[in-house]
Amino acid sequence: MKKFLKTTAAGVLAAGMMTGAGQAQEETLKVGGIFSVSGPAAPFGVPERDIVKILADNLNSEGGIDGKKIEIIFCDDQTNPTESARCATKLIRQDGVIAIIGSTIGTGTLALMPVAARAEVPVLAPVGTISVTDKEHAFWPWVFRIAPTDKVILSGIMERGVFSPGHKKFAVMYQEDAYGEAGMEYATKLSEEQDIEVVAALSAPLSAIDLTAQATKIRNADPDVILLQTSAPALGAAFVRAAKQVGIEAPIIGSGSLNQQPFINAAGDAGEGVQVVSMGNWNDPSDKQKALGDVMQAAGMEPQGYGELLSSTGFMALAEAIRRVDGEVTGAKIRDALETICDFDGTYIDGKLCYSPEQHEGVFEDSLITVEIRDGAFVTIN
Amino acid sequence: MFEFIEYLTRGALVGVTYGLLAFPVSLLFSTTGSVDVALGAYAVLAAAVLYVIGGPLGVIVAIGVAVFASILVGLISLRLNRPGHIDHIIAVLGTFGLATFIESFILTVFGTNPMIRQPFSTFWDIGGIRVSPQMGINVVVCLAILSALFIVLQKTPFGRAMRASAVNPVGAALNGIPVKQIWFATYVLGGFLAGVAGVLILYTTGADYSTAFNLTIWGFGAAIIFGMHGPLRGFAGGLVIGIVQALSAGYLPGGWATAIPFIFIFVILSLGRMNQIAATGGRV
Numbered sequence: 001m002k003k004f005l006k007t008t009a010a011g012v013l014a015a016g017m018m019t020g021a022g023q024a025q026e027e028t029l030k031v032g033g034i035f036s037v038s039g040p041a042a043p044f045g046v047p048e049r050d051i052v053k054i055l056a057d058n059l060n061s062e063g064g065i066d067g068k069k070i071e072i073i074f075c076d077d078q079t080n081p082t083e084s085a086r087c088a089t090k091l092i093r094q095d096g097v098i099a100i101i102g103s104t105i106g107t108g109t110l111a112l113m114p115v116a117a118r119a120e121v122p123v124l125a126p127v128g129t130i131s132v133t134d135k136e137h138a139f140w141p142w143v144f145r146i147a148p149t150d151k152v153i154l155s156g157i158m159e160r161g162v163f164s165p166g167h168k169k170f171a172v173m174y175q176e177d178a179y180g181e182a183g184m185e186y187a188t189k190l191s192e193e194q195d196i197e198v199v200a201a202l203s204a205p206l207s208a209i210d211l212t213a214q215a216t217k218i219r220n221a222d223p224d225v226i227l228l229q230t231s232a233p234a235l236g237a238a239f240v241r242a243a244k245q246v247g248i249e250a251p252i253i254g255s256g257s258l259n260q261q262p263f264i265n266a267a268g269d270a271g272e273g274v275q276v277v278s279m280g281n282w283n284d285p286s287d288k289q290k291a292l293g294d295v296m297q298a299a300g301m302e303p304q305g306y307g308e309l310l311s312s313t314g315f316m317a318l319a320e321a322i323r324r325v326d327g328e329v330t331g332a333k334i335r336d337a338l339e340t341i342c343d344f345d346g347t348y349i350d351g352k353l354c355y356s357p358e359q360h361e362g363v364f365e366d367s368l369i370t371v372e373i374r375d376g377a378f379v380t381i382n
Numbered sequence: 383m384f385e386f387i388e389y390l391t392r393g394a395l396v397g398v399t400y401g402l403l404a405f406p407v408s409l410l411f412s413t414t415g416s417v418d419v420a421l422g423a424y425a426v427l428a429a430a431v432l433y434v435i436g437g438p439l440g441v442i443v444a445i446g447v448a449v450f451a452s453i454l455v456g457l458i459s460l461r462l463n464r465p466g467h468i469d470h471i472i473a474v475l476g477t478f479g480l481a482t483f484i485e486s487f488i489l490t491v492f493g494t495n496p497m498i499r500q501p502f503s504t505f506w507d508i509g510g511i512r513v514s515p516q517m518g519i520n521v522v523v524c525l526a527i528l529s530a531l532f533i534v535l536q537k538t539p540f541g542r543a544m545r546a547s548a549v550n551p552v553g554a555a556l557n558g559i560p561v562k563q564i565w566f567a568t569y570v571l572g573g574f575l576a577g578v579a580g581v582l583i584l585y586t587t588g589a590d591y592s593t594a595f596n597l598t599i600w601g602f603g604a605a606i607i608f609g610m611h612g613p614l615r616g617f618a619g620g621l622v623i624g625i626v627q628a629l630s631a632g633y634l635p636g637g638w639a640t641a642i643p644f645i646f647i648f649v650i651l652s653l654g655r656m657n658q659i660a661a662t663g664g665r666v
Contacts, residue, residue, distance in 0.1 A: 040494075043494060176637055176640060202631070202639070203637060203639070203640070204631075204639075204640065205640050206592075207592055207593060207596045208640075209583070209587040209588060209589060209593060209596075210396045210586075210587045211631075212392045212396070212628075213389055213392055213393065213627065213628035213629075213631035213632050214631050214639075216385075216388055216389065216392060216632065217631065217632050220385060233495070233496055234495075234496035234588070234590045237496055237498070237588070238496075238587065238588070241498075241500070245505060245512055245513070245514055246512055247512050262495040262496060265495070265496075266495070266496035266497075266498050266588060268498070268500045268503075269500070269503045
C-alpha cells in the first residue's frame with residue numbers, strides 16, 4: 001500500500017511539473033545567449049550580453065511579442081571554442097532554447113554551429129570571421145551573421161581610403177594571426193585588381209611594443225597610403241607612434257576594431273588624422289546609435305564600443321523573425337522567417353539588415369562609417 | 383647603407399631597455415645560479431603603477447612596488463633553496479608562478495588597455511634619423527646604472543661578497559659571508575632594476591598586461607649572448623638583440639622577422655654559451 005501511495009504521489013507530482021512546463025512554454029520563448037564574458041574577448045562579450053538583457057527586459061515589460069515573453073539564458077564561453085560548443089549543448093538539451101545569439105568569437109561560432117544545426121536551432125552570430133558563412137558548411141542554413149564580415153569592412157576601407165582618393169602605392173601593416181593575414185591577403189588582392197602597387201607588407205606579433213623598424217621600412221617604400229590591419233589597440237597605437245617618430249607622412253587608415261578610446265589614448269598626438277572604417281561612433285553618434293545609447297543609459301549602463309551594436313542587431317532581427325512566425329514558434333520557423341527579413345531598418349545600426357534564402361550575411365557596406373581622430377576624439381566624416 | 387645604419391641605430395636604442403633587464407638576469411644567475419622569470423612582470427607592474435599615479439611620486443612608488451614584488455620572490459626562493467640544498471628548477475618554477483600571478487593582478491586591477499606616457503612630441507634629428515628624446519634619457523639612465531653597478535661589484539665589500547657567493551657559496555659561508563642575505567639582496571636589486579626598466583618602458587614604447595613574459599624573454603636572451611659572466615656583457619647582449627630584431631624587421635619578410643630573434647637566442651643556447659658560467663667556479 002505504501003509503495004502504491006509513493007508511486008501515485010510521484011506520478012501526480014511529475015504530471016504537475018509537466019503541466020507547469022507546458023504552460024511556461026506557451027508564454028515564454030527561451031533564447032540562448034553565448035558570449036565571451038571572461039577571457040581575452042571579454043571587452044566585446046560583456047557589452048554584447050548586457051544589451052541583449054536590457055532589450056529583452058524592455059520587450060517583456062512592454063508585453064512581449066504577441067503576449068509571448070522572451071527569456072534569455074546566458075552562457076559564458078570564456079573565449080574558448082570548446083566551451084562555446086558545450087554552452088550550445090547545454091542550452092539546447094537542458095534549457096530547450098529555440099534560437100541562439102553568439103558566440104562573441106568566430107572560432108566559438110564555428111564550434112557551436114554543428115550542435116545547433118543538428119537540433120535545428122538558428123544562430124545569430126556577431127562575428128566578422130569570413131568562413132562562418134561559408135556555404136560549404138553543412139550547418140550553413142542555420143547561421144545568420146549580425147556583423148559586417150571582414151571582407152565587407154576591408155572593401156569599405158580600400159574603397160574609401162585607397163581607390164576613391166586615387167592613390168597608386170599602398171602599404172599594409174598587419175598583426176600576425178589569422179585575422180591580420182586574411183585581411184592583408186584580401187586587401188592585396190583588391191589592390192592588384194585595381195592596378196595599385198603594394199609597396200610593402202609588414203607584420204608584427206600582437207605582443208610587439210616597438211615598431212620603429214617596421215615603420216622605417218614602410219617609410220622607405222614611400223607609399224601613398226597605409227592600411228593598419230589590427231584588432232589590438234596597443235599594436236595599432238604602437239605603429240602610429242612609430243610612424244610619427246620615423247617621419248611617415250602618408251595617411252593611415254585602420255580596420256574596424258581600432259574604433260575605440262584606448263587606441264586614441266595610447267596613440268596620443270600621433271593618432272591625429274588617423275582614419276578608421278567601422279560601425280558606429282560613440283563620440284559622435286548617429287540618431288539610431290543615440291537611441292541605443294539612451295536605452296543603455298536608462299538601464300544604468302554606459303555604451304562602450306562595438307559589441308552593443310552587433311548583439312542588439314541580433315536581438316532586433318530575432319524579435320522581428322518571431323513576429324513573422326505563424327502559429328507555434330520553433331527554431332525551424334524562426335530560420336525561415338529570418339530569410340524573409342530584408343531592407344529592415346528596425347535595428348540600431350545605420351544600414352539596413354538583409355537576409356535571403358541565398359545569403360545570410362545581413363550587414364553590408366551601408367552600415368559602415370569612416371571616423372577620423374581629431375583633437376583626441378573620433379569625428380564621423382563623409 | 384644609410385638604411386642599414388638607421389636599422390642599427392633604432393635596434394640599439396630599443397636594445398638599451400633589454401640590456402637593463404639583462405642586468406638582473408645575469409646578476410641573479412651568476413650569484414644564485416637561478417633565473418627570475420618574474421622580472422618582466424615587475425617591469426610591467428612598475429609601468430602600470432606609474433601610469434596610474436604619474437609624476438615623480440609615481441616613479442618612486444612604481445619602483446617601490448617592483449622592489450616589493452621582488453622581496454616576495456626573494457623570500458620564497460630562499461625558503462625553497464638554502465645554500466647546500468639547491469634545486470634551481472623549483473626556484474624558477476616559483477618565480478614563474480609569481481609572474482603569472484602578477485600578470486593576472488595587472489589584468490584585474492589595471493585592465494586590458496595599453497599603458498603609455500609620451501612626454502615628448504618633438505624629435506631629435508641625428509644625421510637624418512628622427513629619434514625621440516626619451517631614447518636619450520634611456521641611454522643616460524642605463525649608462526649611469528651600469529657604471530654604478532660596475533663600481534658596486536668591483537669596488538665595494540658588498541660587491542666582493544656577492545662575487546664570492548657566486549664563485550663558491552659554501553666557501554664564502556665558511557668565511558663569514560652571509561650568503562643567504564647576499565642572495566636575497568640580489569633578488570631585490572633585480573626588482574629595483576626591473577622597476578627602473580618599467581618606468582623607461584612606460585615613457586618609451588608603453589606596455590600592457592601581456593607584455594611581461596616577452597620582456598623576460600628578451601632580457602634573458604640579452605643576458606646569454608655573451609655568456610652570463612656579468613651584467614656588462616648583458617647590456618651589450620641587449621643591444622645585439624635589439625639590432626637583430628630591427629634588421630629582421632627591415633630585411634626579412636613577414637613572420638620571419640618575428641621568428642629570427644627567437645631562433646638567434648635558440649642558436650646561442652644550443653652553442654652552450656650559458657655553460658660558460660662554469661668559469662665562475664664550476665659551481666653550476
